[in-house]
Amino acid sequence: MTGADVLVVGAGIAGLSAAWRLAAHGRVIVLDRESSLAYHSSGRSATYYHFGIGNRVVRLLTRCSGAFFAAPPPGFADSVLASPAPAMMVVRDGQDALFEQNLAEMASITGTAHEIALDAARAIVPVLKLAGEAEGGITRALLDPAAARLDGHALLMGYARGLRQRGGSVVTSAEATAIERRNSEWVVRTPQGDFGAPVLIDAAGAWADEVALRAGVAPLGLAPLRRTIIAFDPPGGIDAHAWPLVRSLANEFYFLPEGRRLLASPADETPSPPCDAQADEYDVALAAWRIEEVTTMSVRRVTHKWAGLRTFTPDRTPVAGFDPDVEGFFWLAGQGGYGLQTAPSMAQACECLIAGVSWPESLGVPPEALAPRRRSQGLPSP
DSSP states (O other), X not given: OEEXXXXXEXXXXXXXXXHHHHTTTSOEEEEOSSSSTTOSGGGGOOOEEOSSSSOHHHHHHHXXXXXXXXXXXXXXXXXXXXEEOOEXXXXXXXXXXXXXXXXXXXXXXXXXXXXXXXXXXXXXXXXBOBTTTSTXXXXXXXXXXXXXXXXXXXXXXXXXXXXXXTTOEEEXXXXXXXXXXXXXXXXXXXXXXXXXXXXXEEOOGGGHHHHHHHTTOOOOOOEEEEEEEEEEOOOTTOOOTTOOEEEETXXXXXXXXXXXXXXXXXXXXXXXXXXXXXXXXXXXXXXXXXXXXXXXXXXXOEEEEEEEXXXXXXXXXXXXXXXXXXXXXXXXXXXXXXXXXXXXXXXXXXXXXXXXXXXXXXXXXXGGGTOTTOSSOOOOXX
């Protein structure tokens, strides 16, 4: 059996970032069922850093992560991790209360989010349909200058490379087929052999509850939800490369530039078992229809389509903490669609809770806000 101080199940952004942090304190081994890193949700993200998603805890974790993206440790990455790219959040008729709530919270956290006039929104994204011009047109818009486009691949590879430099390792094609607590140590059986450590981190994404059950730990009730993205060419004569992310605060759609093309999603949340998610034709058509509903563009041909699973806890706040009922079992789950943009903060939380490092005020949230089996949301006040 190969021994370590910490075993991590799952080589997505959550597992790799936590493993990198903890490798400064002892030997860490990451086990993943797939043959490559970040095969599922982490490798299928639109990789934007912004404050238009999640509750207050998520937004505070996002803010804290910004310093890492702006100035990663020397040698961490070969390219810039974050490039400034403002995000635009919009609503339609009947969604004013939602707009006011999000604007107030985003402004309190970023200090820069602000409402813009509709003609200013149209100047930034000329294809927007506005209220009064079309049924279902945009009624209000806000701009989030604190947003940025993340290089998700560079971030993932930086964590993986840094982990190895610190003496840790990643073992692929190593599904945790059996897990048991033996003599104060977790023993994980995989096709690549057996591994043991006193601490086991469950960072298995959509499979996190299944991993817990194999370990004899009660599940949290995590919900994997499928999200679809399509790519298409903008109509001729339209240069969209400098457009911001445009997202409905009511979770009806989003679109953003990707090179010379546009990516779009109907912001679908279809319940799914843990699996290699594939785009459903209905959701692909829905994405195209919603883009045509709120813009003057026609989606004539979908050049690419894919789907991924975004896994949430019941209260939609991510979890980082030891299970109160099972010794040495650490939950790192429920990152939803904000795993990449909160990874540095969540990894720091793991380091504090596992290695005994002091909890920094800069995280913006207390440990109990992330605790598994929390009885309340634990959201800090504005």
